[in-house]
Amino acid sequence: MPDFDVVLVNVDKTFDGDVRAVIDFNAEIEHGEFVAMLGPSGCGKTTTLRMIGGLEEVTEGKIYIAGQDVTDLAPSQRDTSMMFQSFALFPHRTVHQNVEFSLKVKGIERGERDRQVGEMLQMVSLDELADRYPRDLSGGQQQRVALARALISKPTVLLLDEPLGALDYSLRQQMMVELKKIQRELGITFIMVTHSQQEAMSMADKVIVMSDAIIQQTGTSREIYEAPRTRFVADFIGNNNVFEGTIQSRSGSIVFVESDDGHLFYVRAHHDDNRAVEIGRRAHFSVRADLVHAGVHAGMANQVEGSYVATEFLGSLETDVFEVGGGVLVHVEQHRSASDRSYEMGDRETICWPAEAAVLLLD
Ligand SMILES: Nc1ncnc2c1ncn2[C@@H]1O[C@H](COP(=O)(O)OP(=O)(O)OP(=O)(O)O)[C@@H](O)[C@H]1O
Numbered sequence: 001m002p003d004f005d006v007v008l009v010n011v012d013k014t015f016d017g018d019v020r021a022v023i024d025f026n027a028e029i030e031h032g033e034f035v036a037m038l039g040p041s042g043c044g045k046t047t048t049l050r051m052i053g054g055l056e057e058v059t060e061g062k063i064y065i066a067g068q069d070v071t072d073l074a075p076s077q078r079d080t081s082m083m084f085q086s087f088a089l090f091p092h093r094t095v096h097q098n099v100e101f102s103l104k105v106k107g108i109e110r111g112e113r114d115r116q117v118g119e120m121l122q123m124v125s126l127d128e129l130a131d132r133y134p135r136d137l138s139g140g141q142q143q144r145v146a147l148a149r150a151l152i153s154k155p156t157v158l159l160l161d162e163p164l165g166a167l168d169y170s171l172r173q174q175m176m177v178e179l180k181k182i183q184r185e186l187g188i189t190f191i192m193v194t195h196s197q198q199e200a201m202s203m204a205d206k207v208i209v210m211s212d213a214i215i216q217q218t219g220t221s222r223e224i225y226e227a228p229r230t231r232f233v234a235d236f237i238g239n240n241n242v243f244e245g246t247i248q249s250r251s252g253s254i255v256f257v258e259s260d261d262g263h264l265f266y267v268r269a270h271h272d273d274n275r276a277v278e279i280g281r282r283a284h285f286s287v288r289a290d291l292v293h294a295g296v297h298a299g300m301a302n303q304v305e306g307s308y309v310a311t312e313f314l315g316s317l318e319t320d321v322f323e324v325g326g327g328v329l330v331h332v333e334q335h336r337s338a339s340d341r342s343y344e345m346g347d348r349e350t351i352c353w354p355a356e357a358a359v360l361l362l363d
């Protein structure tokens with residue numbers, strides 16, 4: 001297995017009492033990759049991370065780290081380090097002593113310890129705070145101490161469980177950039193668990209979307225954003241309009257889906273799964289809100305009539321919401337300029353999008 005740092009093959013975890021926490025998890029993670037496991041609470045993220053780190057036994061399947069089968073090895077025999085969901089610093093030790101701890105346990109001598117800790121504190125921009133105690137640090141600074149402590153052993157793989165979970169919005173934005181920068185500089189493989197799609201999409205090279213113990217989709221942020229594979233992913237990633245209908249016909253990679261009120265839509269079938277495109281099958285498809293237009297536009301293969309319901313604001317972006325047939329709400333996201341039409345409740349408008357904007361979903 002060339003260059004894969006972490007490989008999981010058909011990994012299952014069932015807890016006592018028949019709780020199936022992880023089902024048939026497969027992943028190949030390359031050296032130096034930043035991977036995010038993304039999904040709602042309880043979907044099995046922490047359990048998967050703990051199995052990689054050896055803190056939880058697998059019920060079924062194999063785990064390889066740097067080409068070695070580690071399935072039955074203890075945590076200390078794996079080249080991983082973990083930053084826990086709720087990390088605890090030693091309160092009576094300084095920043096320097098907190099970071100130094102694992103080097104001391106390993107019996108590394110003082111001069112070498114000081115050198116390595118100094119370097120690491122510089123890396124996370126804490127060198128000036130080396131003598132402070134945790135209680136005298138901000139939340140973000142404490143987070144960086146925990147990060148430095150996990151990184152000091154120079155693991156092949158760092159496992160991070162919601163590393164930014166406890167931080168407020170602006171600190172989180174700042175730490176996202178720093179974490180990514182540190183990962184790049186060290187070239188260490190990071191596997192990070194998060195339930196925030198923004199964190200996953202902005203930091204990770206590869207995103208694994210999970211729900212209910214299974215992987216829904218693995219891909220780059222762009223792939224997941226532009227071509228969600230399942231209905232769950234389309235809903236969870238946000239910014240997607242999901243429609244339902246019956247598959248009428250197929251022409252190459254384009255499928256024609258008829259909605260219950262008789263509209264025919266062009267939909268891109270990007271799956272090799274032929275089951276998903278059977279004629280007569282009920283199907284969902286999604287269209288990103290930023291690819292939908294209000295008003296009549298030339299060259300748009302898909303068109304429906306709707307009535308205006310509301311407008312949602314987010315900075316310079318505005319999302320107009322229209323109700324189309326069958327009570328479906330369609331979000332139309334656009335950058336507003338002063339000359340654009342403004343709507344009154346109930347106004348009729350044409351909503352359209354190009355053929356390739358719609359993606360067929362698996363349920
Ligand atoms: N030791 C355990 N014994 C029994 N069930 C467990 C145990 N640990 C976790 N579970 C169950 O396994 C499932 C997955 O839990 P896990 O902690 O992996 O979720 P998570 O995705 O990390 O959620 P969160 O985002 O809330 O941290 C949950 O249903 C949970 O209740």
Ligand SMILES: [Mg+2]
Pocket residue numbers: 045046047085161
């Ligand atoms: Mg968790």
